[in-house]
Amino acid sequence: MPNEADTRLQLIGQLFADNAQANMATLAANDRQIVAAADLLIDCLDRGHKILSCGNGGSAGDAQHFSSELINRFERERRALPAVALTTESSTLTAIANDYAYERLFARQIEALGQPGDVLLAISTSGNSANVCEAVDSAHAQGLNVLALTGKEGGRMAALLQEQDVELRAASNSTARIQEMHLLFIHCLCRLIEDHLLD
Template sequence: MPNDVSAVATVADLFADSRRANEATLAATADAIPAVAERILACCNAGNKILACGNGGSAGDAQHFASELVNRFERNRRPLAALSLVTESSTLTAIANDAGYDRAFSRQVEALGRPGDALIAISTSGNSANVITAIDAAHAQGLSVIALTGRDGGTMAGRLGAGDIELRAASDVTARIQEMHLLIIHCICRLIEDAIALE
């Protein structure tokens, strides 16, 4: 274990790195985040739903995002239709076993997605194969895509269509990207609840 002085210095460095990522991500996404909140609310108001997917920490973000939409973020308000594609273990393992893990999310998009729905696709690298195939399936099903990425956007950035929106965390460090994704999710939820409160 590092001594107390070096441990404190490490923590200070991590906080400083997070602040830099925060400021750079804000500069890159300040206009797009409100657009995403508007897109999600319009989607749900039209009777459509949100599907969310990702792997590892991004799976946790997908589940977290869906739960905030269905239940609440900071205020009691009407529920919004959202599903996480990462939580049904029987479905995930069946698809992975029969069709391969690359189809784990796309198969669910094919089953559950309807024209007018939106897919929230989360990957810190932008290169997660099963998230990319989910994006392709979403386009084929008539869904719009909201992509949360990092680094250079990866393959996902090149797969997005004209009507899709990318929110890219401005960092090459996975931990910083995950921190920015969670902040972005919370910003979106706050903007949605602000809009509902004005209805």
Template sequence: MADPTMPRPSLSAYIGRSAEVLLQTRDAIHSTVMAAAIERIVAALAAGRPLLVCGNGGSAADAQHITGELVGRFLKERRALKAICLSSNTAVLTAWANDYSYETVFARQVEAYAEPGGVLLGLSTSGNSANVVAAFEAAHRHGMSTVALTGEGGGRLAALSDVLLAVPSRHTPLIQQAHLCLYHYLCEAVEARLAG
């Protein structure tokens, strides 16, 4: 628990730390790596294959945000895109976790929705979320590509990712702020490619 008597950083200092992580992310994630993620997702969606997205906690909200941008619209009027959030069906999540295990709640849904040529996008600030790791393993078994948004090093997801977008930080809130910037860029780029 945080000590309430400890001085808090000023807003200016906090925004400065956030900006530093974004600049470090800009330097750490080469444009060709992001381009590879975009290309895989565009190819899948253009062929009518699914983009499955998952994460826990704040990353679950990010997974919902990403699919909302792609099913709905980001900046352009266009057809709906086949993006499915694995973090939002509470009946599936709670039933499967209760009867089997939370570790396999995303892998089970991958089994349900996977199509060869599709893409699984997983968000985990540590890269070690057991249920996201299990989903990546399931995705590979079903012929899907994998893209991970993680923190520094990529954790266990590094070895399971076809494309790894690793923010160079170990501080969860700052990683999540960088993830937002990265996936907004990704959504804009995917939409621009498919809007025609």
């Protein structure tokens, strides 16, 4: 019988294999969409606008990760870029959740901060997060375009997107694999933005 160490090694190997399979399936489904998403963000930044980002849980971490890469740097030295993660201000978040509803968490901030020409990066592994879907609606009402990172079947968020929006959908039904693909999407976008600015 295999011992515990062998079982763990087998599990780790399977997780890496699952990640590799999700990588290639996601690339095949999204390669041109990634370029379109980068163009959407580049056009926003070139015109002097900003990128707002939101998500829950691990997706909140991804929103903050993306924002930090733009404001500071990704791989190369360049000017700071305007990006705001709507997931970080605890006083604002708790006030909105308390006075309105958790579903209004991001939409209310977009009403305050969003300007026509800005872009909302909306992240949801299922595409069904109520507060992220409301953020998409608020973004459209404020004149923002939307870049949606989704998974599974795209959920409600995919159905809310308009012609000028872009969806990047991870080709997996596993939340963990979707989150891994979302991070890869983010790094691809950051690289393409930096290449545009510097090359």
